[in-house]
Amino acid sequence: MVVIQTLGLGVLGAPGARRGSLSAMAWPDGLSITFHFLFVSDRLLTMANPKRVLSTAEDRRVDVLTAATAAFALRGYFGTNTTEVAHASGISQAYLYRLYDSKEALFIAVLNHVKLRIRDDLRSTFDSVPTDQIDAALAKQRAVDHDIAMVLLHAVAACVVPAVAEAVRDCYQDQLEFLRGRGASVEAVRRYLSEAQYSNALQAAGIDSSSASSELLLP
Known part of the structure; x- marks a missing residue:
């Protein structure tokens, strides 16, 4: 079992998305998933395979x-x-x-x-x-x-x-x-x-x- 730490945040663009605390997510061995972190304004959002490009300063x-x-x-x-x-x-x-x-x-x-x-x-x-x-x-x-x-x-x-x-x-x-x-x-x-x-x-x-x-x- 693989344990991944991620942020408990709403989906990008979802109404009411807020900063969340760190939580553990467990995935079966052999399951490959890529997480990308995007900064939007001053919020950190977590998504799997996002299509939006990082907005820089x-x-x-x-x-x-x-x-x-x-x-x-x-x-x-x-x-x-x-x-x-x-x-x-x-x-x-x-x-x-x-x-x-x-x-x-x-x-x-x-x-x-x-x-x-x-x-x-x-x-x-x-x-x-x-x-x-x-x-x-x-x-x-x-x-x-x-x-x-x-x-x-x-x-x-x-x-x-x-x-x-x-x-x-x-x-x-x-x-x-x-x-x-x-x-x-x-x-x-x-x-x-x-x-x-x-x-x-x-x-x-x-x-x-x-x-x-x-x-x-x-x-």
Whole structure:
């Protein structure tokens, strides 16, 4: 007789599943059974031959950043609470704080995510543009993801928080260095950044900056 120690837990996804105490299970000799342990949020669940893949902390961070970006875009830094972000991410608030120890830390992570998204967009747009055409191409660059635009706009409004102000400066500095490195002039970059900020404000007001009707509102 083979004795296997396992956790007395409910089936994965079963309503009311809770942590249980260790109990012994006896199996006839020769019976082969494989147990896999899955961490879901902060709970350890035991299953035989599970089909679900282990959700790592990094996977959860991606989920949280996606949910947090949408939440901060809608309500801003001061209007968003971590409870709704945790709920939208499918995790507990306690687990959220294991990933990011404060709302400020979460917002800074979102701003870094925004910075990388913008850099990727700029790279895909301008990497193939000849240096002598960069300024002209940059003058036409206005479209940006709505949530990214709103997060940046809210971030500027939250610059009374020193760490947020630093992250905002870093985001714009990153764009400046990237574009200057591709050969854009200082004046072209300055104009691009100012028009991008204005375009974000138009989006917040419900005006599509790429539409013909907005042309009179743009420099």
